[in-house]
Amino acid sequence: MKVKVLRLGHRYSRDRRISTHVGLVARAFGADELLMDVEDKQLGESITGIAQEWGGEFRVSFINNWKKFLREFDGEKIHLTMYGINVDDCIGKIKSSRKDKLIIIGGQKVPSDLYELVDHNIAIGSQPHSEVAALSIFLDRLFDGKELGRKFNGRKEIIPQERGKKVIEK
Amino acid sequence: MKVKVLRLGHRYSRDRRISTHVGLVARAFGADELLMDVEDKQLGESITGIAQEWGGEFRVSFINNWKKFLREFDGEKIHLTMYGINVDDCIGKIKSSRKDKLIIIGGQKVPSDLYELVDHNIAIGSQPHSEVAALSIFLDRLFDGKELGRKFNGRKEIIPQERGKKVIEK
Secondary structure (H helix, E strand, O other): OOEEEEEOOOOHHHHHHHHHHHHHHHHHOOOOEEEEOOOOHHHHHHHHHHHHHHEOOOEEEEOOOHHHHHHHOOOEEEEEEEEEEEHHHOHHHHHHOOOOEEEEEOOOOOOOOHHHHOOEEEEOOOOOOOHHHHHHHHHHHHOOOHHHHOOOEOOEEEOOOOOOOOEEEO | OOEEEEEOOOOHHHHHHHHHHHHHHHHHOOOOEEEEOOOOHHHHHHHHHHHHHHEOOOEEEEOOOHHHHHHHOOOEEEEEEEEEEEHHHOHHHHHHOOOOEEEEEOOOOOOOOHHHHOOEEEEOOOOOOOHHHHHHHHHHHHOOOHHHHOOOEOOEEEOOOOOOOOEEEO
8 A cells, every 4th residue: 555645735935844844754654755736846855865864765746737636546535634524533444445545735725626526534633733743643543553663774773762862874 | 630842942933833833733632731942922822822712721831941840840751852762662651650741842953961851752753754743643642542532612613524614613
């Protein structure tokens, strides 16, 4: 099962840090690719630079026509939104399918037809918080928390410590 | 058990959105208060404004001397850092204690003595990602995922929908 994350409506200076966090969370929590409908090369290089140091096969891609991409995606399309069905009421069904997943994370203004174009509108709780948190919790539920123990075999690796920092570089 | 989140090293324009997400995640995932060592009234008002609309008793406070605050805090002090012990190797022990919790979230430069001043240095995986994601996963583990079903009894409330948005305002 491949998992991709589509970030819609990125605004260059205003959203760069949040979108960077979205990309890093996607990678660290087991997704394979970040797709964006707005091309931001600086952001792409920042995330792929981290992926090169820390390992794994994570990619960042830019797409021109997200609606066409969504229509043609062969798998389950999951929109994370505070207005949707609570994740714990539907994650069992989603996990039982081995289809590829496309997780869609909107910016502040989400096109209203998005709700109709996806298979699931899912809320990580129905309170306002953060698309970064929503993505992390969704992936954590999808992978049963096992993503946190995944090995990335990167050039850099952290050896967990009770105090201080230990990083090995190969 | 009270849970507070201490955000260290906030920088006004650069960190405002990330720190806002930290505050909103703290509230939505069941913490009682956000503390900051840098006073940012605009940020405080933004978070408390959302709390007033959406319910609950969440507070934002600013402190002058975070080391003194840490020393005097009567409870468990938990620093979230990618260099620490993986959360799933220590959350059982932390959950078994009913002591109040102070969760510390650093900015990009964390004072090195912080590692010595806390009871636990905990990693949400040992990969670079996001303090927003780290906080959400830690609180989700601490509260067994039950925080997502919590009622806030706010003026505004979302009724979960398969398609579209439904918000009631009282």
